[in-house]
Amino acid sequence: MPIVHNGAVTSCVFFAVSGNSYSAGTFISSTVGVPALTHSFCKQNNPAVQTMDPSEVEFLAEKEMVKIIPNFSLDKIYLIGGDLGPFNPGLPVDVPVWLALNLKQRQKCRIVPPEWMDVEKLEEIRELERKEDAFTPVPSPYYMELTKLLLNHASDNIPKADEIRTLVKDIWDTRIAKLRLSADSFISQQEAHAKLDNLTLMEINTTRTFLLDSLNCMYKLRSNLQPGSNKGKALDY
Amino acid sequence: MSDVLSDDGSDIHQDDSLEEVMTPAELIAKLEEAWLNEKFSPELLENKSEVVECVMEQLTHMEANLQRVKKGDVKVSVHRMEMDRIRFVLSSYLRSRLQKIEKFFPHVLEKEKSRAEGDPSLLSPEEYAFAKEYLANTxxxxxxxxxxxxxxxxxxxxxxKAVPEPCLDSFVFLRVKERQDNILVEPETDEQREYVVDLEEGSQHLMRYRTIAPLVSSGAVQLI
Incomplete structure (x- = not known):
């Protein structure tokens, strides 16, 4: 199992796990902002291009639709990304999460939690997730982000908010543990392809930098070991 | 979807420069696809300047329309928020392209030089100027x-020789949009054998970029 170590990387630490649900230690060494000239000439392949910030995943999650009950009336809004409304007091209407949260902050609506955000349903999912070895389908491709966003900004509209928070965190933890195990076997068996159905973007994102960089490093080492192969040369500056 | 700006009755689709007819919503989806692909692919992808131009056009039109709406309208703030979100994606997309150009400039320019007549250019004219200037300054x-x-x-x-080439052997995560059969997976070590996999629609995979690079540019898979 992974060892939690205070920032120091020991040889067998596969994933440094922090208590925070999102930042699973893989974003520590972000190299964004390195002056162009130094990184062009440095020997390592700068991974900065291939990364995504958790906040950007959250940005994508904010496009998901959620039901709100407005307390104002407004005609249809013709946004570039589609039409919204019309808004009538007391009548539920679908809007993207970013708008729902904004209206909520201005106290202009009540948010109806998505169907899956329900203690019983989540308990079922948690049990299934613990029982199965593979990843089970999640209720929403952005379940973690949506839970976080809605519970942080509209917890008064969500019944049993604390229980839901714990349940979702449990599901997340179980899945991340599975992800670590499968990443471990992927590396030790030197696989070249893996199928990752049912994994969400945020989950992929927590391991992305570390996993991809490790794979690249190992590939470099391996291709230099095999004599006669010129695969490694391109990387050997 | 009806017109974005039917708010005040003007139409902006007539001068759409995209060949196929696309709703603004589809256009934004295209931009987001391009953004994620560019973010995760190890090499510079073909430029999507027509998408960028259309999005810019949409934003300018919307901006102009908002000028005409009287102040204090609730709608304006909603429109502004949406525009800010689109601008964010747009600039993040362009920025990640510039980062790649800065990182791989000699190779990018070399590829541009060896491009056959008539082939679409990897760089937009502005990016090309930037790359050349970057090379000269360096x-x-x-x-x-x-x-x-x-x-x-x-x-x-x-x-x-001084600047690293993009590493096409990097692993990438991807989601399949159009089913692909018989994708050859090369072995990691000499003891293993190569084998083929079928990429089913909607499935997600982790594999080397080199294997699926053509599928990224054709739009059959989406990097995630």
Whole structure:
């Protein structure tokens, strides 16, 4: 199992796990902002291009639709990304999460939690997730982000908010543990392809930098070991 | 979807420069796809300048329309928020392209040089100018700081060799949009054998970029 170590990387630490649900230690060494000239000439392949910030995943999650009950009336809004409304007091209407949260902050609506955000349903999912070895389908491709966003900004509209928070965190933890195990076997068996159905973007994102960089490093080492192969040369500056 | 701006009755689709008819919503989806692909692919992808131009056009039109709406309208703030979100994606997309150009400039320019007549260019005209200028500035700087103090036989540097190439063997995560059969997976070690996989629609995979690079540019898979 992974060892939690205070920032120091020991040889067998596969994933440094922090208590925070999102930042699973893989974003520590972000190299964004390195002056162009130094990184062009440095020997390592700068991974900065291939990364995504958790906040950007959250940005994508904010496009998901959620039901709100407005307390104002407004005609249809013709946004570039589609039409919204019309808004009538007391009548539920679908809007993207970013708008729902904004209206909520201005106290202009009540948010109806998505169907899956329900203690019983989540308990079922948690049990299934613990029982199965593979990843089970999640209720929403952005379940973690949506839970976080809605519970942080509209917890008064969500019944049993604390229980839901714990349940979702449990599901997340179980899945991340599975992800670590499968990443471990992927590396030790030197696989070249893996199928990752049912994994969400945020989950992929927590391991992305570390996993991809490790794979690249190992590939470099391996291709230099095999004599006669010129695969490694391109990387050997 | 009805028109974005039917708010005040004007139509902006007539001058759409995209060949196929696309709703603004589809256009934004295209931009987001391009953004994620560009973010995660190890090499510079083909430029999507028509998408960028159309999005810019949409934003300018919307901006102009908002000028005409009277102040204090609730709608304006909603429109502004949406525009800010689109602008964020747009600039993040362009920025990640510039980062790649800065990182791989000699190779990008080399590829541009060897491009056959009629093939679509990897770079937009602005990006091309940027890359050329970047190369010139780098060379001048290197000369001024280091090379001119070197012995004469060491005063030249081949940028193509000095700057790392994009590593096409990197692994990437991807989601399949159109089913693909018989994708050849090369073995990691000599003891293993190569094998084929079928990529089913909607499935997600982790594999080497080199194997699926053509599928990214054709739009059959989406990097995630």
């Amino acid at each position: 060379e001048t700087y290197l000369k001024a700081v280091a090379l001119k103090h070197m012995p004469p036989n060491l005063q030249s540097v081949d940028m193509l």
